[in-house]
Amino acid sequence: MKCLNCKEPMVVLELNQVEVDYCLECGGIWLDGGELEILIEEPAEVKEMLADFAAGRETAPGSRKCPVCRKKMELVTIGEKEKVQIDRCGRHHGIWFDKNELEEVIEIFDRNRNSKVHRLLKEMFNK
Ligand SMILES: [Zn+2]
Numbered sequence: 001m002k003c004l005n006c007k008e009p010m011v012v013l014e015l016n017q018v019e020v021d022y023c024l025e026c027g028g029i030w031l032d033g034g035e036l037e038i039l040i041e042e043p044a045e046v047k048e049m050l051a052d053f054a055a056g057r058e059t060a061p062g063s064r065k066c067p068v069c070r071k072k073m074e075l076v077t078i079g080e081k082e083k084v085q086i087d088r089c090g091r092h093h094g095i096w097f098d099k100n101e102l103e104e105v106i107e108i109f110d111r112n113r114n115s116k117v118h119r120l121l122k123e124m125f126n127k
């Protein structure tokens, strides 16, 4: 698939047994619907996050199109103090993260900073 941001072909990376599309050019990441829940291992935190998503609070029309259905995605603001705005397909096809946004989202919802997915992200993106 092509990057939603810079239109370069994306590479597929495996992260915690989840295949993610990653843009080497701009650092953007596409996760198919349901993959974020697999990446974040803490079930209670995931429930909280899904409730946030379902409530769709602080959504705004976005400008990017879903690569699956080509409909315009919506911008969702998540987090209490550290806010991150991500693009989500309203039909649950997936979520787009700009550079570093996936890490920020995982840090908001996964309070265990030494979890496997944190380590993997650090290794993968050299942070
Ligand atoms: Zn890109």
Ligand SMILES: [Zn+2]
Binding pocket: 066, 067, 068, 069, 070, 071, 089, 090, 091, 092, 093, 094
């Ligand atoms: Zn879609």
